[in-house]
Amino acid sequence: MRRPLVMGNWKLHGSKASVEKLLVELMVKANEVEGVEIAVCPPLVFVGQAERLLRYSQIALGAQNIDVNRQGAFTGEVAADMLGEFGVRYVLVGHSERRAMHHENDDLVARKFEAVKAAGLIPVLCVGETQAERNNGETKDVIGHQLQAVVKRCGRKAFDNAVVAYEPVWAIGSGQAASPVDAQKVHEFIRAQVAAQDPASAQALRILYGGSVKASNAQALFMMDDVDGALVGGASLDAQEFSGIFNAAL
Numbered sequence: 001m002r003r004p005l006v007m008g009n010w011k012l013h014g015s016k017a018s019v020e021k022l023l024v025e026l027m028v029k030a031n032e033v034e035g036v037e038i039a040v041c042p043p044l045v046f047v048g049q050a051e052r053l054l055r056y057s058q059i060a061l062g063a064q065n066i067d068v069n070r071q072g073a074f075t076g077e078v079a080a081d082m083l084g085e086f087g088v089r090y091v092l093v094g095h096s097e098r099r100a101m102h103h104e105n106d107d108l109v110a111r112k113f114e115a116v117k118a119a120g121l122i123p124v125l126c127v128g129e130t131q132a133e134r135n136n137g138e139t140k141d142v143i144g145h146q147l148q149a150v151v152k153r154c155g156r157k158a159f160d161n162a163v164v165a166y167e168p169v170w171a172i173g174s175g176q177a178a179s180p181v182d183a184q185k186v187h188e189f190i191r192a193q194v195a196a197q198d199p200a201s202a203q204a205l206r207i208l209y210g211g212s213v214k215a216s217n218a219q220a221l222f223m224m225d226d227v228d229g230a231l232v233g234g235a236s237l238d239a240q241e242f243s244g245i246f247n248a249a250l
């Protein structure tokens with residue numbers, strides 16, 4: 001039985017004051033629930049503040065990005081080991097915004113995935129197709145390649161102790177989530193791809209859906225067999241809305 005995971009990706013939002021307000025509100029709401037794992041990924045600069053606030057909470061801490069290097073002359077970068085010191089448990093890799101705006105290709109994403117694991121943290125590999133790729137019937141090809149790049153670098157057991165998030169690019173921030181049935185088809189495909197490498201990892205693997213998840217559509221998505229939670233952007237910035245989502249996973 002896979003424990004559902006609901007993660008908030010705050011992207012480039014927040015201030016010291018808003019981080020404190022949101023986390024205090026979320027901690028109260030999270031205390032009332034069991035049976036779902038909740039995590040938040042603030043901008044890196046707020047990770048220390050979030051660690052202090054979450055010290056006695058069950059909410060896990062995630063990060064939105066790392067550099068592939070562990071140390072050295074890499075101005076402006078942050079390593080996975082450094083985040084581990086601040087209690088970070090999850091790190092997003094391969095988010096479509098980083099693939100598109102920061103030119104992260106499959107190979108670099110795979111190296112980041114490897115670096116997260118080497119630091120003893122859990123990578124959350126984001127995969128998904130653009131609208132054009134969907135229109136051309138290329139969804140499975142695109143996602144297959146994104147998964148294969150990680151297997152090529154990290155081996156058949158790559159997805160042991162990892163998370164995959166299916167985020168169709170066309171659904172992100174659009175208000176138009178994938179239908180539960182469409183999401184399920186892709187999640188099933190992802191699990192089958194992983195099972196072809198290692199059946200045990202596939203069985204344990206949590207596959208999250210991301211893209212315009214809200215309190216009002218979360219439950220229908222979570223009812224699908226292979227949807228094990230959500231990676232939530234905009235709706236994770238509001239405690240009421242985000243708690244509506246993680247409560248739907250119970």
Ligand SMILES: O=C[C@H](O)COP(=O)(O)O
Pocket residue numbers: 009095167171172173174175210211212213231232233234235
């Ligand atoms: O990482 C989160 C996704 O990009 C989804 O964002 P969204 O919930 O605002 O559509």
